[in-house]
Amino acid sequence: MFQSRFLRNLRLGLENVLLHKLRSLLTMLGIVFGVGSVIAMLSVGEGASRQAMDQISRLGSHNIIISSEKPLADKSASASGRKRSLLYGLTYADHHRIRETFDTVKTTVPAKILRKEASVGPRRTDVRLVGTTAAWFELVERDVVAGRTLMPEDVTECNAVAVVTEAVAHKLLAVEHVLGQSLRVGSDVFEVVGVVRNRGGEGTSIQSPDRTSDIYIPLPVARERYGDTEVRIASGSYSREDVQLHQIIVRIDSLKHVEPTAEAIERMFQSSHKTKDYQFHVPLALLRQAQATKRTFNIVLGSIACISLIVGGIGIMNIMLASVTERTREIGVRRALGAKKRQIVHQFLVETVVLSTSGGIIGVALGLLIPVAITYLTQMPTQVTSWSVGLSLFISIAIGITFGIYPAVRAANLDPIEALRHE
Amino acid sequence: MQNRPNSSSAPVIRLSGITKTYQMGSTEVRALAEVSLTVARGDFWAVMGPSGSGKSTLLNLLGCLDRPTSGNYELAGQDVSNMSDDALSDVRLRYLGFIFQSFNLLPQLSVLRNIALPLYYQGWSSDRSRERAHELANRVGLESRMHHRPTELSGGQRQRVAIARALANDPAVILADEPTGNLDSRTGTEIMNMLSELHAQGKTIIMVTHEADIATHANKQLHMRDGRIASAGEIA
Numbered sequence A: 001m002f003q004s005r006f007l008r009n010l011r012l013g014l015e016n017v018l019l020h021k022l023r024s025l026l027t028m029l030g031i032v033f034g035v036g037s038v039i040a041m042l043s044v045g046e047g048a049s050r051q052a053m054d055q056i057s058r059l060g061s062h063n064i065i066i067s068s069e070k071p072l073a074d075k076s077a078s079a080s081g082r083k084r085s086l087l088y089g090l091t092y093a094d095h096h097r098i099r100e101t102f103d104t105v106k107t108t109v110p111a112k113i114l115r116k117e118a119s120v121g122p123r124r125t126d127v128r129l130v131g132t133t134a135a136w137f138e139l140v141e142r143d144v145v146a147g148r149t150l151m152p153e154d155v156t157e158c159n160a161v162a163v164v165t166e167a168v169a170h171k172l173l174a175v176e177h178v179l180g181q182s183l184r185v186g187s188d189v190f191e192v193v194g195v196v197r198n199r200g201g202e203g204t205s206i207q208s209p210d211r212t213s214d215i216y217i218p219l220p221v222a223r224e225r226y227g228d229t230e231v232r233i234a235s236g237s238y239s240r241e242d243v244q245l246h247q248i249i250v251r252i253d254s255l256k257h258v259e260p261t262a263e264a265i266e267r268m269f270q271s272s273h274k275t276k277d278y279q280f281h282v283p284l285a286l287l288r289q290a291q292a293t294k295r296t297f298n299i300v301l302g303s304i305a306c307i308s309l310i311v312g313g314i315g316i317m318n319i320m321l322a323s324v325t326e327r328t329r330e331i332g333v334r335r336a337l338g339a340k341k342r343q344i345v346h347q348f349l350v351e352t353v354v355l356s357t358s359g360g361i362i363g364v365a366l367g368l369l370i371p372v373a374i375t376y377l378t379q380m381p382t383q384v385t386s387w388s389v390g391l392s393l394f395i396s397i398a399i400g401i402t403f404g405i406y407p408a409v410r411a412a413n414l415d416p417i418e419a420l421r422h423e
Numbered sequence B: 001m002q003n004r005p006n007s008s009s010a011p012v013i014r015l016s017g018i019t020k021t022y023q024m025g026s027t028e029v030r031a032l033a034e035v036s037l038t039v040a041r042g043d044f045w046a047v048m049g050p051s052g053s054g055k056s057t058l059l060n061l062l063g064c065l066d067r068p069t070s071g072n073y074e075l076a077g078q079d080v081s082n083m084s085d086d087a088l089s090d091v092r093l094r095y096l097g098f099i100f101q102s103f104n105l106l107p108q109l110s111v112l113r114n115i116a117l118p119l120y121y122q123g124w125s126s127d128r129s130r131e132r133a134h135e136l137a138n139r140v141g142l143e144s145r146m147h148h149r150p151t152e153l154s155g156g157q158r159q160r161v162a163i164a165r166a167l168a169n170d171p172a173v174i175l176a177d178e179p180t181g182n183l184d185s186r187t188g189t190e191i192m193n194m195l196s197e198l199h200a201q202g203k204t205i206i207m208v209t210h211e212a213d214i215a216t217h218a219n220k221q222l223h224m225r226d227g228r229i230a231s232a233g234e235i236a
């Protein structure tokens, strides 16, 4: 019986809402925009954070990236233009030690990175020459467009082979005919054996280990041909740098070991390196940070949304109070016919909830449309989450109840005699 | 309900020493003073008296819309003088029917649903109550207007809807406060004929009126003056 009474009150509420369509719509407007903007704002936030997370996870959440870095104190010294030779950075020994010391380390990839000019016939371009091992392609995942990636044999047999990125292939060769071509770097010649896809990761704050214009060759080949010394002559200054490895990527066996292992390696480095000539990047930590940022973002948005929904709720309460006054006589009649106070409360409460929920539903529709429009107009990624829809619907119902109670109780507490006399 | 007397002379209402005072700032207004009255089942009372003599106050008390300041009120065998608000609502729902001077129909509901309103609060299913409302609409001659809104009806038709609504719960007592006050004399007579007919069918009716010729439809008259009963009894 309660159920049928509820349904009838629901019907009555709907009828009353439809009776004054314009007024109901205006009343709901606060909720409509509140809910609409909550969903839309959250979708923009979610879209942005998904993009960030995607970039971070592309770095590999299981990875630790250690890079060589010129020690701070010497940067100023070299800037003064003094002729000097500088020895710093990661060493083959570091790589070996990481590999041997930690059980949690699954794979390691050493990389030697050099700025060179590459050419095929008359065409030439600046590239980043990466001397590395076959495992690079496991840790920095990229699709293979043509041919193959570096193989363990290439490394052990010191094959003069190169894998290039799509961008390099485009600049130097026609992509289809690239395999088997001879690629010249300085006086050295490499056979192109594969092309890997570029992925947009540049121009963002989070740097992936690979770049647009990369050429990958076996590490021993790079070491043999180019040595560990790089000489730079720029505007009259001369600098000589001895760097064995520019980067070591370490893959850890499970997520929960990533951060402890990173700390352990860092401790090891602190005792074996005299200066801080290295830099740690832990994508997982960045991921954590991004998630924390997202939480903050959601809290800020949530507060704004709450305020707008409360304003919407006050709007509804206002109209319901006016409606109670307007319908004083109806309340008197219902009471005279035998309606109990709580039945009057129920009636008005259901009506308010119908109003706020309708507003919520229209708001959801709006909230689904706005992100589509945003993505269409600005190419910004948006992502509507189902929980934001559920939450805002729940909130609009809760608002109906919260802001409906006072008018409903006021209606029920009217003196029936006075109510019947009301003009 | 077992207590409801079945002999036509058994009292359905018994008021003894009812006093109602209103506090108006520092002064006290005594709207009813020591009113005692017995209404037998099947009686049709006309309550008369000058303006401000307490007629409406009496009717509101009889209708359980208000509680007396002191005194006892027994309705259909139950003492209702000190009942809770919920209990009084229940008494109104089961034993009383109201007819108002200004009809008091709900403008947003159809004639049929206005008539069915008390049945809704009695928890009837919508099918059953629609059927009953149909019956009642026929009984007051509104079969062709059942789906109209009250605003589309004449005053006389509206009052007939109100009568049908008052009959919906088959009340022990029908209370009417100047039911013809907003009607011209011809429609007023029509409505009075309808009430007389109900009286003839055995309904107990208590009606407030200003007009002597309207009062002649009743079989008993009560005259009030300054919150007291000046005279009460059968029409000579």
Ligand SMILES: Nc1ncnc2c1ncn2[C@@H]1O[C@H](COP(=O)(O)OP(=O)(O)OP(=O)(O)O)[C@@H](O)[C@H]1O
Residues within 6 Å of the ligand: B022, B023, B024, B029, B030, B031, B049, B050, B051, B052, B053, B054, B055, B056, B057, B058
């Ligand atoms: N709510 C109230 N507060 C204060 N005084 C009231 C209230 N209701 C009625 N009274 C007073 O009680 C007295 C009786 O009022 P009541 O309405 O019963 O008169 P009535 O006989 O119905 O008059 P009328 O013929 O004009 O309708 C009047 O003096 C009135 O001013």
Ligand SMILES: [Mg+2]
Residues within 6 Å of the ligand: B055, B056, B057
């Ligand atoms: Mg009166």
